[in-house]
Amino acid sequence: MHLTREEEGILAGEEGRGRQKAMELVVALGDIYNAKRLIPVASAQVSGASFKTVGDAGIKFIEDFSSRARVSVRASLNPLGMDEKRWREMGVTSAFQKKQARIVAAYQAMGIELLYTCAPYLAGNRPRNGQHVAWAESSATVFANSYLGARTNREGGPSALAAAVVGKTAEYGLHLDESRKPRIRIEFEEIPEGLVPLAGYLVGKIAGKRVPYVEGVRLTADEHKSFGAAMAATGAVSLYVYPAPGKKKVDMSMIEECVSLPRSELMSCADDLRGDDSWDLVAIGCPHCSPSELKGMARFLKDRKPSKECDVWFCTSRKTYASCPKEVAVLRKFGKVLCDTCMVVAPIEDMYTRSASDSGKAMVYLPTLGKQRASFRTTGQLLEAISR
Numbered sequence: 001m002h003l004t005r006e007e008e009g010i011l012a013g014e015e016g017r018g019r020q021k022a023m024e025l026v027v028a029l030g031d032i033y034n035a036k037r038l039i040p041v042a043s044a045q046v047s048g049a050s051f052k053t054v055g056d057a058g059i060k061f062i063e064d065f066s067s068r069a070r071v072s073v074r075a076s077l078n079p080l081g082m083d084e085k086r087w088r089e090m091g092v093t094s095a096f097q098k099k100q101a102r103i104v105a106a107y108q109a110m111g112i113e114l115l116y117t118c119a120p121y122l123a124g125n126r127p128r129n130g131q132h133v134a135w136a137e138s139s140a141t142v143f144a145n146s147y148l149g150a151r152t153n154r155e156g157g158p159s160a161l162a163a164a165v166v167g168k169t170a171e172y173g174l175h176l177d178e179s180r181k182p183r184i185r186i187e188f189e190e191i192p193e194g195l196v197p198l199a200g201y202l203v204g205k206i207a208g209k210r211v212p213y214v215e216g217v218r219l220t221a222d223e224h225k226s227f228g229a230a231m232a233a234t235g236a237v238s239l240y241v242y243p244a245p246g247k248k249k250v251d252m253s254m255i256e257e258c259v260s261l262p263r264s265e266l267m268s269c270a271d272d273l274r275g276d277d278s279w280d281l282v283a284i285g286c287p288h289c290s291p292s293e294l295k296g297m298a299r300f301l302k303d304r305k306p307s308k309e310c311d312v313w314f315c316t317s318r319k320t321y322a323s324c325p326k327e328v329a330v331l332r333k334f335g336k337v338l339c340d341t342c343m344v345v346a347p348i349e350d351m352y353t354r355s356a357s358d359s360g361k362a363m364v365y366l367p368t369l370g371k372q373r374a375s376f377r378t379t380g381q382l383l384e385a386i387s388r
């Protein structure tokens, strides 16, 4: 891979051990994927923030990195394992909180913006069409590539961190036009109300690592958020392509398979993931709720009363929470409006065993990372269930 004189210098340690280590990582990835050069990134999004997912070994790595390096581009952080202010109310232990605080302090010392959200594009870190970025969170990556038109690979936590430090990433994968061409065409007959997350769930399963071209979907920005998150969880999809007015013509020359998905396929997926009705937690907000989602739910609930004998979590970013005080007040009558965290990266397995969610991504991770017996319901069904 070609390196400029400045990049060579960083690699040789001329700018300190921290930048050298970061450059080593970026270059190693470039070599593995046969990149020809490094390119500047406009921002980074760093995952590996929850103590639950990084563990003690992760703390050591982050503290070590943090003692020697600072970020050189805008970088924001994924959700933590707890709400920073209301962790006691969640049932998080003080031992967990102490470890979590060490992780936060290390990232903060590096200059990383403590947004604690998987939807940084709703909290100020929103790349423009065509910009190269280095994002790690899978749901954010697929949204950035597919909806915002930015370019990023699905980075790992350490590689996003390294890119944030050197301000560059290796030019391979989804940074290149060639890799962004769809390889499979998936056509939906119709997506029943509330089942967009399961449409994404099926796309990921079918597409696997391939870029899908998806037809028959007309989605709002919020729906793109949950659609992409689900396919990034069931498959390794970090970009999907779809027809939209004003969008440039898609190069279909690499399509190798066409699949039609009738309405019945989505209904049977919903049936398969239905589980049962006995939940001890209803969890909404994977990915983190947007202001319009909080508003829609508050509108529905405002004249109703809580009904279900189970806890309810509405997960969002602190920025969105602060921007919707009236809606938060309504939702708080029905459950906890949690910031900085979510039902997957919080230690939910120590608190609950049976949870329901409206998220296709959560249907993958609640049973695995969260050790839950998980039930899928649409947002509307969950709101009906928790109110009367």
Ligand code: F3S
Residues within 6 Å of the ligand: 078, 079, 118, 119, 139, 229, 285, 286, 287, 288, 315, 341, 342, 343, 344, 345, 361, 362, 365
């Ligand atoms: Fe976000 Fe947690 Fe879901 S990080 S995408 S809410 S698993």
